[in-house]
Amino acid sequence: MxxxxxxxxxxxxxxxxxxxxxxxxxxxxxxxxxxxxxxxxxxxxxxxxxxxxxxxxxxxxxxxxxxxxxxxxxxxxxxxxxxxxxxxxxxxxxxxxxxxxxxxxxxxxxxxxxxxxxxxxxxxxxxxxxxxxxxxxxxxxxxxxxxxxxxxxxxxxxxxxxxxxxxxxxxxxxxxxxxxxxxxxxxxxxxxxxxxxxxxxxxxxxxxxxxxxxxxxxxxxxxxxxxxxxxxxxxxxxxxxxxxxxxxxxxxxxxxxxxxxxxxxxxxxxxxxxxxxxxxxxxxxxxxxxxxxxxxxxxxxxxxxxxxxxxxxxxxxxxxxxxxxxxxxxxxxxxxxxxxxxxxEYTANSAPVPAQQLQLDGTVAVDGGTAVKQIQVTFTPGTAEEYGVAVRGGEDGAATRIGIRPVSGELLVDRTNSGDTGFHDAFPSVSTAPIQPGPDGTYSLQIFVDHCSVEIFAQDGLVTLTELIFPDPSATSLALYSTGGTAAASLQLTPLA
Missing domain, CATH: 2.115.10.20 (Glycosyl hydrolase domain; family 43)
Known part of the structure; x- marks a missing residue:
């Protein structure tokens, strides 16, 4: 490290x-x-x-x-x-x-x-x-x-x-x-x-x-x-x-x-x-x-x-x-x-925090602990158009949004308001990847958050999505969200630094 x-x-x-x-x-x-x-x-x-x-x-x-x-x-x-x-x-x-x-x-x-x-x-x-x-x-x-x-x-x-x-x-x-x-x-x-x-x-x-x-x-x-x-x-x-x-x-x-x-x-x-x-x-x-x-x-x-x-x-x-x-x-x-x-090897010596069961209808703030962590979250669809996780959130409202849109079958990462994005015109972006629910209808994400990146392994690694981000060092908050309706989430955090 x-x-x-x-x-x-x-x-x-x-x-x-x-x-x-x-x-x-x-x-x-x-x-x-x-x-x-x-x-x-x-x-x-x-x-x-x-x-x-x-x-x-x-x-x-x-x-x-x-x-x-x-x-x-x-x-x-x-x-x-x-x-x-x-x-x-x-x-x-x-x-x-x-x-x-x-x-x-x-x-x-x-x-x-x-x-x-x-x-x-x-x-x-x-x-x-x-x-x-x-x-x-x-x-x-x-x-x-x-x-x-x-x-x-x-x-x-x-x-x-x-x-x-x-x-x-x-x-x-x-x-x-x-x-x-x-x-x-x-x-x-x-x-x-x-x-x-x-x-x-x-x-x-x-x-x-x-x-x-x-x-x-x-x-x-x-x-x-x-x-x-x-x-x-x-x-x-x-x-x-x-x-x-x-x-x-x-x-x-x-x-x-x-x-x-x-x-x-x-x-x-x-x-x-x-x-x-x-x-x-x-x-x-x-x-x-x-x-x-x-x-x-x-x-x-x-x-x-x-x-x-x-x-x-x-x-x-x-x-x-x-x-x-x-x-x-x-x-x-x-x-x-x-x-x-x-x-x-990355998580071999780390202790996860006990899992939380959350009902989403809007935004739910979670104690995210340290900036560097592994997030394991499984979403069960409800009526929401989109649901996901906002990581490295700051007091100014900046965050990186990692979401799922079940109707269109998309996993997305929105870094347009992730922190410092002004160093190049091509950097602010919303990236998408195709994603389908698992056999039980759920969506699972394993997310590694570091000081300048998010690395996402979705559906047990069938879909991966990796993005640089440059948030303020104080931006360590974490939230789960749904828009346009409800969803349920099982969340487990593992501090890694």
């Missing part, structure tokens, strides 16, 4: 990772190794706006408390270090290991500068570590894969073991072609083209930061699907950056989607029909950790939006990461859907 240390750091989150005094964006190189989670990320070591892309680094043993490490792979006069991934090369296929030590191998995008031998080109390069991910050596043969393209980037590499064989697979993007390109390698140094996926579904902005992984459907290890995630900027369901996903099959060569709604450049008017990793404004570049034991799939995203990312009112740091999410796959009306839930 982070600690608020001064008035300049009013908004520094308690539960979400931030760099000490610099800029961060996309998570990359996520890996679990010898009991430690490694979070690498796009970082400007010299300031708090997007520039000088290097790989920052933080470590944790519990996903909750992170320790910032020195910059892992810095930019230099010839290249910036764009996004990528890290694998544990257990078999030392790369030859980078020594004395029986399996190396960590980083596969990253070299964004070559004018002073390099490849000016203006983005290509894939390697670096390796034999000390557990703290110091890195660039491969002398870089780049290992190039298309002589200015927008070929963000390699996510994993070990494929299946009917087609055993080898490394890379998923990377041609950003402006709305395409995920797949390659294979036996040694991480020499790559062979396999296939291309896309364009499909959301094509309202460039494609970035892909991921490809396998999950059991409904917990059945004998019935699996492959999930391809790809992030897009702009063109998200509520404006700006967002991430989408496809579910299908991967045979070691080709990914075939079972959930494509539109193929090619045909997404006008269909955005609400696509499968989004998060419907909020502030969850982007999400990718998963490699090498996590017990088949656990953990994802984390950058909690910001390129529409206003460089302008959010934080100092000296800028941009948080999301909570780490456990990702599973379930059937909903016969269709495979991702379920995302906050890692259980």
């Amino acid at each position: 982070n600690t608020v240390t001064s008035s300049l750091e009013t908004f520094r989150p308690a539960m979400h990772y931030t760099a000490r005094d610099t800029w961060l964006n996309d998570p990359n190189g996520l890996v679990f190794h010898e009991g430690t989670y490694h979070l690498y990320y796009q970082n400007n070591p010299f300031g708090n706006v997007h520039s000088n892309m290097s790989w920052g680094h933080a470590t944790s043993t519990d996903l909750v408390n992170w320790e910032e490490q020195p910059v892992a792979i810095p930019c230099d006069d010839t290249e910036e270090i764009f996004s990528g991934s890290i694998v544990v090369d257990h078999g030392n296929t790369s030859g980078f290991g020594t004395s029986g030590t399996a190396p960590l191998v980083a596969i990253y995008t070299s964004a070559f500068k004018p002073a390099s031998a490849h000016p203006g080109i983005q290509a894939q390069s390697l670096a390796w570590s034999t000390d557990g991910g703290y110091s890195w050596t660039k491969y002398a043969g870089n780049p290992v894969l190039t298309r002589d393209s200015p927008e070929f980037r963000d390699p996510k590499v994993f070990r494929y073991d299946g009917p087609a064989g055993s080898y490394w697979v890379m998923a990377a993007v041609e950003a402006h072609d709305y395409a995920v390109l797949l390659y294979r390698s036996d040694n991480l140094k020499t790559w062979e083209y396999l296939s291309t996926f896309g364009p499909a579904n959301g094509t309202g902005g460039i494609w970035e930061c892909p991921d490809l992984f396998e999950l059991p459907l409904d917990g059945d290890a004998g019935n699996t699907r492959w999930i391809l995630t790809v992030n897009m900027n702009p063109g998200g369901p509520n404006g700006g950056s967002a991430g989408q996903y496809f579910v299908g099959q991967f045979d070691g060569v080709t990914f075939r989607s079972e959930t494509t709604v539109t193929e090619g450049m045909q997404d006008d008017g269909r955005v609400a029909d696509y499968q989004w990793l998060d419907w909020g404004r502030d969850y982007y570049a999400a990718v998963s950790f490699s090498n996590v034991p017990d088949g656990r799939r953990l994802m984390i995203g950058w909690m910001n939006n390129w529409q206003y990312a460089n302008h959010i009112p934080t100092s000296p740091w800028r941009s948080p990461m999301s909570l780490v999410r456990d990702v599973t796959l379930t059937s909903v009306n016969g269709q495979p859907r991702l379920v995302q839930q906050p890692a259980a």
Whole structure:
């Protein structure tokens, strides 16, 4: 966790990772190794706006408390270090290991500068570590894969073991072609083209930061699907950056989607029909950790939006990461859907306040306790047109409203009066996501409220919605409300800081 240390750091989150005094964006190189989670990320070591892309680094043993490490792979006069991934090369296929030590191998995008031998080109390069991910050596043969393209980037590499064989697979993007390109390698140094996926579904902005992984459907290890995630900027369901996903099959060569709604450049008017990793404004570049034991799939995203990312009112740091999410796959009306839930580690040592049963017909103030908390609330519909929770409320009437509109089937977050919204015209907004009642007719929300964010997991994680907010530090009140009639609520709070 982070600690608020001064008035300049009013908004520094308690539960979400931030760099000490610099800029961060996309998570990359996520890996679990010898009991430690490694979070690498796009970082400007010299300031708090997007520039000088290097790989920052933080470590944790519990996903909750992170320790910032020195910059892992810095930019230099010839290249910036764009996004990528890290694998544990257990078999030392790369030859980078020594004395029986399996190396960590980083596969990253070299964004070559004018002073390099490849000016203006983005290509894939390697670096390796034999000390557990703290110091890195660039491969002398870089780049290992190039298309002589200015927008070929963000390699996510994993070990494929299946009917087609055993080898490394890379998923990377041609950003402006709305395409995920797949390659294979036996040694991480020499790559062979396999296939291309896309364009499909959301094509309202460039494609970035892909991921490809396998999950059991409904917990059945004998019935699996492959999930391809790809992030897009702009063109998200509520404006700006967002991430989408496809579910299908991967045979070691080709990914075939079972959930494509539109193929090619045909997404006008269909955005609400696509499968989004998060419907909020502030969850982007999400990718998963490699090498996590017990088949656990953990994802984390950058909690910001390129529409206003460089302008959010934080100092000296800028941009948080999301909570780490456990990702599973379930059937909903016969269709495979991702379920995302906050890692259980966040609340493992917290004591909830006893639940309250409330009848709503208007606004009911509740003792919200601390600013940082988990809210679990289940609504039973009555006659109301809308019901929900107003968090981080202040004496001036400011609050962030999280509501459900049962007739239209919408979950909403209204941050137009959430606090400081004037730093960018695109920030004040009302975001919506589709939501349906559970089998018993109720709506359940699990909400994590921090100093500068709300992260909402609705209907046990079938719908997620993540938004930045910048309330006055004194704005800690909580209220439940209904408009146009009645509703009932069961509310339980858990202080988290």
